[in-house]
Amino acid sequence: xxxxxxxxHIDPAEVTADSGGWHPDWKAAFQSREMDTYRSAxxxxxxxxxxxxxQELSDYHDLPPDECRKRCLRWEEWxxxxxxxxxxxxxGGLQEFYKSVKSWVFDLTWYSYLQATGHAxxxxxxxxRYAQDVTKGRDYLDFGSGTGTTAQxxxxxxxxxxxxxISTSLLDYASWRMERHxxxxxRIDLGTEQLPTNAYDFITALDTLxxxxxxxxxxxxxxxxxxxxxxxxxxxxxxxxxxxxxxxHLHNDIHVVDHRLRAAGFVRTHTLADLTRCYVAVDPTRxxxxxxxATDTVVVALKRAKRRGRALxxxxxxxx
Numbered sequence: 001x002x003x004x005x006x007x008x009h010i011d012p013a014e015v016t017a018d019s020g021g022w023h024p025d026w027k028a029a030f031q032s033r034e035m036d037t038y039r040s041a042x043x044x045x046x047x048x049x050x051x052x053x054x055q056e057l058s059d060y061h062d063l064p065p066d067e068c069r070k071r072c073l074r075w076e077e078w079x080x081x082x083x084x085x086x087x088x089x090x091x092g093g094l095q096e097f098y099k100s101v102k103s104w105v106f107d108l109t110w111y112s113y114l115q116a117t118g119h120a121x122x123x124x125x126x127x128x129r130y131a132q133d134v135t136k137g138r139d140y141l142d143f144g145s146g147t148g149t150t151a152q153x154x155x156x157x158x159x160x161x162x163x164x165x166i167s168t169s170l171l172d173y174a175s176w177r178m179e180r181h182x183x184x185x186x187r188i189d190l191g192t193e194q195l196p197t198n199a200y201d202f203i204t205a206l207d208t209l210x211x212x213x214x215x216x217x218x219x220x221x222x223x224x225x226x227x228x229x230x231x232x233x234x235x236x237x238x239x240x241x242x243x244x245x246x247x248x249h250l251h252n253d254i255h256v257v258d259h260r261l262r263a264a265g266f267v268r269t270h271t272l273a274d275l276t277r278c279y280v281a282v283d284p285t286r287x288x289x290x291x292x293x294a295t296d297t298v299v300v301a302l303k304r305a306k307r308r309g310r311a312l313x314x315x316x317x318x319x320x
Contacts, residue, residue: 137201
């Protein structure tokens with residue numbers, strides 16, 4: 001495998017986290033007892049978090065820890081290679097990528113470590129803290145669960161937890177870790193199984209929804225499985241298309257995806273650290289909701305037109 005300097009993760013052993021610019025939500029999550037629980041879930045025996053994540057990757061993949069570190073830091077080039085190894089322009093090709101991707105095990109495991117050290121926004125911990133504040137229900141779904149560390153945290157906080165993903169490779173690693181750590185979490189493979197209706201009080205979809213090709217169908221399915229008044233937390237790493245690290249980012253306008261979630265029956269109530277959006281599930285058939293959606297549709301259309309106008313002006317200036 002050929003590694004390059006593109007898309008390299010930070011190594012906390014080499015870069016000190018700068019807390020000076022942290023949002024209050026970031027600081028509160030980082031200093032919380034839930035963060036202590038999160039770090040404990042990542043740790044293996046007497047090892048610290050760093051040693052633990054590298055040891056578990058090493059044990060699972062039968063690779064030296066130093067090689068695992070390299071793959072964690074330089075995951076993106078590997079991911080591009082996996083993407084370009086087959087045609088991803090068809091639904092089948094896209095699904096095969098998600099089901100079998102191996103580089104994301106290293107990426108997501110390292111990203112959990114970055115959250116634990118303050119080098120990345122601790123979205124998992126912030127979500128768990130918010131869940132405990134807003135819901136009395138204990139049925140939780142980690143949609144697009146990846147390596148399962150968010151699900152593991154919620155399980156340790158007493159939630160009846162389900163992790164669901166289309167990626168068999170990620171689910172297999174997450175299940176292996178859950179068994180090793182003694183955490184009880186239900187597993188659903190979205191490639192072969194359906195989520196139950198009206199089953200969850202709280203759902204997270206962290207770093208997930210920008211990767212789904214049929215956003216509207218996914219949004220309506222999430223509304224189907226959540227109970228009335230339940231909460232959905234999601235973030236959107238929207239990116240303009242390119243031929244490298246944005247290949248699997250399928251949506252490029254945060255206002256549009258937010259609007260489409262609202263159309264499915266999710267009304268935004270709050271935002272954590274200006275990054276993670278919090279929604280409550282409402283009845284989308286109510287007249288008041290339909291009228292609000294009509295207004296929202298006009299606002300989104302105007303915003304898109306304004307952005308297109310600015311892009312055109314920039315294009316004309318650069319060509320002139």
